[in-house]
Amino acid sequence: LAAISDACRCSSAQGLSLVRNISELPQDNYGRGGLSHITVAGSFMHGMKEVEVWLQTFAPGSHTPIHRHSCEEIFVVLKGSGTLYLASDSHGKYPGTPQEFSIFSNSTFHIPVNDVHQVWNTNEHEDLQVLVIISRPPVKVFIYEDWSMPHAAAKLKYPYYWDEECLQASRKDEL
């Protein structure tokens, strides 16, 4: 039964129609507290090969992991505010203390390729909602436990949280 529902979510009729209502797309926290993630247009779900778009909402105090990836990533902040932490010097052995940037409704920023970063909803009164655009999906993410963890020790998380069940479903289809 779990397998059937996974497969349905990964290639639902909703997911396959050309014009999709975003509010009817699958939404989940994928095991991360305070997160709501929707794959608006994705590699596994919709057959995208070069770009992928997510709609994410972070409850106050919630955040992404500290992480890096070699794809391009653009954020468009739709609602709320928060903080981007960015460690730009990838020449050291570990990220080190990150720079802090305020992010706010109707702002945009992109993450330089391979820079270690983290997005936090540091506004305790409001959700932070962002559209996230990445290139070359599906995303391959290296996760750090803290800012002093060596780059070489960062752990590859692939498939990423929301890609897990779809990758499993597509592998089952192949059996």
Place this chain on the structure above:
Amino acid sequence: LAAISDACRCSSAQGLSLVRNISELPQDNYGRGGLSHITVAGSFMHGMKEVEVWLQTFAPGSHTPIHRHSCEEIFVVLKGSGTLYLASDSHGKYPGTPQEFSIFSNSTFHIPVNDVHQVWNTNEHEDLQVLVIISRPPVKVFIYEDWSMPHAAAKLKYPYYWDEECLQASRKDEL
């Protein structure tokens, strides 16, 4: 003077800061009636190599040209409604009568690579606002005068409307 303002618009301090206020980014119709275009994150303006994001507003009755491109393109409709015209059969000599799809606030769709398409604000009461994501910028667009124009006669528009002045500015920089 024109050259200076072009160059400024293409690499303004605003354009180069990491977190940018979208409402302070350059906005223009680039000679197309009823259009407001903002390059949120772009190849020429912000050094993106794999993805580009635009914020576009179409006044009632305004529309894109009939066109095709070999990059991926994703639309997220933020406000208003309209119609997507899409000619999916690229095997004929010309696009032919397109299929019509209603698009609406909080909907999303992507254009299959090389399919001929056009987006119209067919709602006479409201602006249509969309976020547009393309892969492999800068975009190379083939424009059709009508749906019965042969694919082979479609005219390459490169650089595209909003890329023109920045491409010129970057060429002047090289002199």
